[in-house]
Amino acid sequence: MLNTIIRNMGISPEEDQEALRQAGEILRTGGLVAFPTETVYGLGGNALNPEASKKIYAAKGRPSDNPLILHIAAPEELPPLVRRIPDYAGKLMDAFWPGPMTLIFEKSDIVPRETTGGLDTAAIRMPSHPVANAMIREAGVPVAAPSANLSGRPSPTTAQHVQEDLDGRIDMILDGGAVDIGLESTILDVTGEVPVILRPGYISREDVERLIGACEVDPAVLKKPSKDLRPKAPGMKYRHYAPKADLTIVEGDPERVVAVIRQLTEQSLAAGKRTGILCARESAPQYSGFAVKDIGSRRNNATIAHNLYRCLREFDDENMEVVYSESFREGELGMAIMNRLTKAAGYHILKV
């Protein structure tokens, strides 16, 4: 058991500076620090130190073939880590860095295979969160960081979520409050002629197309991976984002969906199961009397993305055994929301 230091950020510039100095020292000497980013909380270690990467896998219980994303503080830190930067990747960086976009390049020799899960490619991102940026600068090394949850749990969107999962397993948590976006970064493979989305996120396919003119999507993004359909991001083959409850998405004509969810919930309750409902603000009143969680208005997809993991964790805290959810496909963010929700449901979608 480690004694995990927890530091609140944003109290005073002096205290922030001291916390960041301490975090930088821990990272340089091979320890682990959880920190806020604009997407979710990350669990950081020195990306160039194979022992630090091994510690990250151990703390999370993460399979060692699931590579880590390297976080940098400035675009100038990229070239030493990669072999080649295609022109279109430069355009993407200019437009979306710092921000919620991870790019996959062929890696250079200084990036150890312990960090890349044995692959010859490396995933790199420059986060925009000021605490993340300052911490990476303070560390003076690229910071390998997966989401700061135990493997299989929803990604953490607050420092309390990190503490629930990792207290005593890591050296330090920088508490910067609730994150902004709440879903992990968009991952784009830029090793080929056109960018390919391996994991959808806040930066949408349409955002990339508007800039570059072309953007493909890995077929494994929305379908259940199988022997013939292997996702190019190794992490996407695991049952990520899994709540404890048996989650089913009900999709179709909105009125039918409400009627079917009500009926299924009644049946499940009659069978003695603790049962919850995840729905849009607009339909919440129609489920009154049930344990319903309002994920936000359909008119604001960013709010739905922001609330998704918190709602899933709350169902866990309430020991729900069965959850029925509406579906949220609309808009450019729909792909990212449904990718996470479908995985959480173990691909169980009921079309009505």
Ligand code: AMP
């Ligand atoms: P997480 O750290 O939990 O946000 O997960 C990181 C995601 O990035 C996982 O799905 C990884 O499989 C993916 N990833 C990281 N590095 C690579 C890489 N070199 N090639 C493909 N996917 C990667």
Ligand code: MG
């Ligand atoms: Mg993760």
